[in-house]
Amino acid sequence: MRLIDLSGLSGAPARGAVGLIVFATSALLVDAPLARASESAGVAGDNGSLTMLLLASALAVSIGMAAVFYVANNKARAAQGRLAAFMTQIDGDPALNWRPSGVAEIDAIARHLEESNRRLQEKRVRIAADQDEIQAAREHGRVMDLELHHRVNNAMAMIQGVANITARTARDFDCFRDSFNERVQCLSRISTLLVRKSWARTPLRELIHTVLDRQSNDRIALDGPDTDLRSEVALALGMALHELLSNAERHGALSTENGVVNIDWRREPSSESQLTLIWSEHGGPDIDQPHPNGAGHYLVCNVLARQFGGDADLAFEREGLRVTLTAQI
Numbered sequence: 001m002r003l004i005d006l007s008g009l010s011g012a013p014a015r016g017a018v019g020l021i022v023f024a025t026s027a028l029l030v031d032a033p034l035a036r037a038s039e040s041a042g043v044a045g046d047n048g049s050l051t052m053l054l055l056a057s058a059l060a061v062s063i064g065m066a067a068v069f070y071v072a073n074n075k076a077r078a079a080q081g082r083l084a085a086f087m088t089q090i091d092g093d094p095a096l097n098w099r100p101s102g103v104a105e106i107d108a109i110a111r112h113l114e115e116s117n118r119r120l121q122e123k124r125v126r127i128a129a130d131q132d133e134i135q136a137a138r139e140h141g142r143v144m145d146l147e148l149h150h151r152v153n154n155a156m157a158m159i160q161g162v163a164n165i166t167a168r169t170a171r172d173f174d175c176f177r178d179s180f181n182e183r184v185q186c187l188s189r190i191s192t193l194l195v196r197k198s199w200a201r202t203p204l205r206e207l208i209h210t211v212l213d214r215q216s217n218d219r220i221a222l223d224g225p226d227t228d229l230r231s232e233v234a235l236a237l238g239m240a241l242h243e244l245l246s247n248a249e250r251h252g253a254l255s256t257e258n259g260v261v262n263i264d265w266r267r268e269p270s271s272e273s274q275l276t277l278i279w280s281e282h283g284g285p286d287i288d289q290p291h292p293n294g295a296g297h298y299l300v301c302n303v304l305a306r307q308f309g310g311d312a313d314l315a316f317e318r319e320g321l322r323v324t325l326t327a328q329i
Contacts, residue, residue: 236307253284281320
């Protein structure tokens, strides 16, 4: 059997290499039967027909193998081209320029696909997180709508109660108008403060300054620890302080030049959630026991005290009015 020298194929292109390998294989297949047929030609001449049959068979096999390699190579090149076009489309990378020179392009395409898949996974995670945040925001908005509806109803009920009590005790329309306007304006200032605090915890000292509004601090002294109130307690306690302030301006210590008011508060040692606030007046005129049907007295003792979850105790001492308010903060 003869060997085919393939040393000259080292510089051939990749496409020609497949054809030469097929040719070499067919030559090997043909060479062995041809040699055996030639050696035995002198003995039996009938072997010539067998040799021709073997040659034809080898040729057919070579042609079939070449066709298979050719079709497979064309399919691979077409697949590479489609992959490259697809990647250029979805990735937008102009540097990806496919050429039919081997499997390196397939590796590059695979790397691009892996990177694109990684980015898609990250985007899916971000989208899922955004959807969770959107759902949470919607739920928060729904709860806030219900809370707003509840607070608006409470405010409207309080305004209605203030209007009824003011109308019942007013001497005339002018008196009703002035008293009602002052109470509604104070309610508006307190509501604005609560909105700034997002209807959460409200500092008591800031609430007192909001209620005082027109008064200078040199005649009203504040003393107490930093204390935060629930919004419901802040609203009711603020309105109670407004009633005490209005009474002090008309009939109490602030109706004179030398009168002063002290506002002290503390948390009870037995319960951190219980607040005790003391309003005490000094230097005012002598006052008599108020009529229990007065609007301010009724609001503080019968309406507002229930809303801030405590009690109101009014005492008319020699120095002036002393009011003790307790609230569940």
